[in-house]
Amino acid sequence: RTGVLIACYLVFATRMTADQAIIFVRAKRPNSIQTRGQLLCVREFTQFLIPLRNIFSCCDPKAHAVTLAQYLIRQRHLLHGYEARLLK
Incomplete structure (x- = not known):
């Protein structure tokens, strides 16, 4: 769960893609972001931010x-x- 939060923060703060953030977190914290639900959470958060970045x-x-x-x-x-x- 902590890995998901870190990945979402990276997406928000550094404008990484969801996949870049997931790979980065997994490199620094092995065994982080393991389930499909966790992957989906980071990807959905990235999609949520897209219209906000247009504003x-x-x-x-x-x-x-x-x-x-x-x-x-x-x-x-x-x-x-x-x-x-x-x-x-």
């Missing part, structure tokens, strides 16, 4: 800077109701 793209040091216009478009898609009217 928060500046987390990646190699990503292009987000312009004000792009930011406002994203804000319009995320906000609803009172917040949308307030920050229009």
Whole structure:
């Protein structure tokens, strides 16, 4: 279970793929991430992060800077109701 958490952290923090993180953890901690369920957990977490990285793209040091216009478009898609009217 600890290996799964470490692999998920590596995917989140370093943008490794699920397979890269699993291989890295297994190299450092033999007998980690053994079951199909554990493998699936890391892979599903990676898939969960994909749409979030489209919104928060500046987390990646190699990503292009987000312009004000792009930011406002994203804000319009995320906000609803009172917040949308307030920050229009």
